Each structure stands twice: as structure tokens, then as C-alpha cells.
Amino acid sequence: MPEFLHKTFYGNTIFEWGVAAAGILLSFVIAKTVYWLIGHFVKKLAKNTKNRFDDILVDMLEEPVVFVLIITGIWYSLHFLNLSETAQLAISRAYYVLFIVAGAWLLTRLSDATIETYLVPYVRKTEGKLDDQLLPIIRKGIKLSVWSIAVIVALDNAGYDVKAVLASLGIGGLALALAAKDTVANLFGSFTIFVDKPFVVGDRVKVKGYDGFVREVGIRSTRLQTLDGRMVTIPNQFVANESIVNVSSEPSRKITMDIGLTYDTTPEKMERAMEILREIAQNHPDTEENIVTAFTEFKDSALNIRFIYYIKKGASVFGAQNAINMAILRRFNDEGLEFAFPTQTIYTKAG
Known part of the structure; x- marks a missing residue:
């Protein structure tokens, strides 16, 4: 062996430095070879399978796997050198920190592959937009949790006092939480809406005294378009804590009418009036078969008939009501049935 290879620099001979450098170079070559094999063979094998998960998994994990091979090769290569205790420590x-980073990278890539394979197709099939908006938050939340744990573990292995760091973060986090409590409440409110699904975009609901159609469900608020066309924005924390009436979920719309006839109406005409009401409701194409007519009470100025019918889901409520009311008016006029109106008779005593 040539004599110059035994010359010492910084506690190691040129030969030892060369072996370490060769090991590091070899680790890069191996990593590059594995990367090439994954790209040209493993990916092709994954594409031949029916399962889409392995395709996404291979694509997500190839970079972290190569990174692990490189840092492992460097670690073993440096063992050929005679280093001081400080340098070895x-x-x-540094190796433990890099390995923890690689582990966190692998976990986040794995979670992305799982979400892309299973959650994204499910979210695309749903009608509402809230889950589309929450999915990126879930992704970022998983990544933030994994990296936060990784940083804490890495700092602990690097010799830092993690308890002091966590205490500082806790105080800062408490102050931030107090300042952003409404934002956090709205965020949890949107999550509650997403999980419970009391409505979807397009439904007509009654909430917080407002009656309207849901036009948008965001992370912070829900927007309703009221029946008069105005847009109302309600924070999600109130929507989640309120009783919600989903008008669109009703199987049919119940219509209740009180029709008053004059007191000179005979019993036969009262029966005929109820028969006409049933005929009108039964013959309309947008009504259900469940129809109720009843002579309910003697009012001050009228004989009252309670008329209940149901409009089918999806039919025009105002259109059906208009058609039925016009038919009632025409049929009652043709049959000589008089509608009552409030009257008052005053008797005077002659002087």
C-alpha cells in the first residue's frame, strides 16, 4: 500500500477517509439504483394490479425510502473513521433526527395515499360541498400532528429540554386559543355539520329564526338565501347548537285549511261541500291519497270545515295550492255554497 495513504489528517489516515467517502458515494449509487428500479419495475408491477392503492403507495414512498437508504449508508460509512466522543455524539x-424526519415523511406520505385512495372517491360522490372543504383540513391536520410529534422527539434526541419547549408552546397556545376561540368554535361547528349532516347544499331549512335555502356551507359560516331572496350568513357554531328544521326532508307538504260556510247552509249542503273538497284533492296529480275533511266547529260567523291534504315531495307547493283553491272557488259557486265572512247584527230598542 502506498505510503501516502497512511498519512494522518484530523485523526484518520487518507485510506480511512477514502473508505468513508467511498461508502458515502456507494450509498448514493445504491439509492439511485433503487429509485430507478422502483420507477421502471415496481411501478409497472403495481399498475398491473386492479387495486389503485398500491400505485399511489409506491409513488408516495419512493422518495422517503431513497432518503432512508442514503442516511443509513452515510451512518455506516462514518463508522470507518476514528472520531472524538463529541463528534460521535x-x-x-444528527442521525436520529434525520431518521425521525424520514419516519414522519413516510407516515405523512402513507396517510396521503390512504386518503387519496379511499376518502377522495367517497367525497366526490357526496352531494354537499362541506366534506370537499374539510378534506384538505383533515390532510393538513394529520400532517401537522405527525410533524409536531416528530419535531418533539427529534428535539429530545438532539439533547434539548423538551419540557421547557412544550411549556413555552403551551402558554403561547393558550393565548392563541383564547384569542381565536370563536374561530375554533366555528371550525368544530363545521365539523359537527359534516358528521351529522342535518342538511346538504340546496335544502330548505329553518334555523335561528330564518327560513331559506342552504347555498353554501363553509369552514366558518353557513349561508342561507331566505324566501325573500336575501342572503344570511350564520356562524357554524350557532348552526351546530341550534334546532334545525329541514323542510326539504319532509315526505310531503301538509296543507291545512279552515273553510267557513254561512249559517243557512243545510246539513246536506255541508256534506256536499266536504265531498267536493275530497274530489278536488283526489283529482289533482300533485296530492297524496291521505285527505281529511271534517265539520269541526260552530264559529261565531260560520260553520267551519277543516280540510287537510298533502302535496307530493318535489311538486310546486304554490302551484298546487293555487289550482286547488281556484277549483274550490269555482265548484262552491256552481253548487251555491256561500262562504261566510264576519258579520255583526245590532239590535236597537225604540225609544
Whole structure:
């Protein structure tokens, strides 16, 4: 062996430095070869399977796997050198930190692959837009949780006082939470709406005294378009805590009418009036078969008939009511049935 290879620099011979450098170079070559094999063979094998998960998984994990091979090769290559205890400790800590980073990278990539394979297709099939808006938040939340744990573990392995760091973060987090409590409440409110699904975009609902159609469900608020066309924005924390009436979920619309006839109406005409009401409701194409007519009470100025019918889901409520009311008016006029109106008779005593 040539004599110059035995010359010492910084506690190691040129030969030892060369072996370490060759090991590091070899680790890069191996990593590059594995990367090439994954791209040209493993991906092709994954594409031949019916399952889409393995395709996404291979694509997500190839970079972290190559990174792990590189840092592992560097770690073993540096073992050929005679290093001081301080240098060895620094390298060990650096290696553990890099390995933890690689682990976190692998976990986040794996979660992305799982979400892309299973959650994204499910979300695309749903009608509402809230889950589309929450999915990126879920992704970022998982990544933030994994990386936060990774940073804490890495700092602990690097020799830092993690308890002091966590205490500082806790105080800052408490202050931030107090300042953003409404935002957090709205965020949890949107999550509650997403999980419970009391309505979807397009439904007509009654909430917080407003009656209207849901036009948008966001992370912070829900927007309703009231029946008079005005847009109302309600924070999600109130929507989640309120009793919600989903008008669109009703199987049919119940219509209740009180029709008053004059007191000179005979019993036969009262029966005929109820028969006409049933005929009108039964012959309309947008009504259900469940029809109720009843002579309910003697009012001050009228004989009252309670008329209940149901309009089918999806039919025009105002259109059906208009058609039925016009038919009642025509049929009652043709049959000589008089509608009552409030009257008052005053008797005077002659002087």
C-alpha cells in the first residue's frame, strides 16, 4: 500500500477517509439504483394490479425510502473513521433526527395515499360541498400532528429540554386559543355539520329564526338565501347548537285549511261541500291519497270545515295550492255554497 495513504489528517489516515467517502458515494449509487428500479419495475408491477392503492403507495414512498437508504449508508460509512466522543455524539444525534424526519415523511406520505385512495372517491360522490372543504383540513391536520410529534422527539434526541419547549408552546397556545376561540368554535361547528349532516347544499331549512335555502356551507359560516331572496350568513357554531328544521326532508307538504260556510247552509249542503273538497284533492296529480275533511266547529260567523291534504315531495307547493283553491272557488259557486265572512247584527230598542 502506498505510503501516502497512511498519512494522518484530523485523526484518520487518507485510506480511512477514502473508505468513508467511498461508502458515502456507494450509498448514493445504491439509492439511485433503487429509485430507478422502483420507477421502471415496481411501478409497472403495481399498475398491473386492479387495486389503485398500491400505485399511489409506491409513488408516495419512493422518495422517503431513497432518503432512508442514503442516511443509513452515510451512518455506516462514518463508522470507518476514528472520531472524538463529541463528534460521535453529534453524528448520532444528527442521525436520529434525520431518521425521525424520514419516519414522519413516510407516515405523512402513507396517510396521503390512504386518503387519496379511499376518502377522495367517497367525497366526490357526496352531494354537499362541506366534506370537499374539510378534506384538505383533515390532510393538513394529520400532517401537522405527525410533524409536531416528530419535531418533539427529534428535539429530545438532539439533547434539548423538551419540557421547557412544550411549556413555552403551551402558554403561547393558550393565548392563541383564547384569542381565536370563536374561530375554533366555528371550525368544530363545521365539523359537527359534516358528521351529522342535518342538511346538504340546496335544502330548505329553518334555523335561528330564518327560513331559506342552504347555498353554501363553509369552514366558518353557513349561508342561507331566505324566501325573500336575501342572503344570511350564520356562524357554524350557532348552526351546530341550534334546532334545525329541514323542510326539504319532509315526505310531503301538509296543507291545512279552515273553510267557513254561512249559517243557512243545510246539513246536506255541508256534506256536499266536504265531498267536493275530497274530489278536488283526489283529482289533482300533485296530492297524496291521505285527505281529511271534517265539520269541526260552530264559529261565531260560520260553520267551519277543516280540510287537510298533502302535496307530493318535489311538486310546486304554490302551484298546487293555487289550482286547488281556484277549483274550490269555482265548484262552491256552481253548487251555491256561500262562504261566510264576519258579520255583526245590532239590535236597537225604540225609544
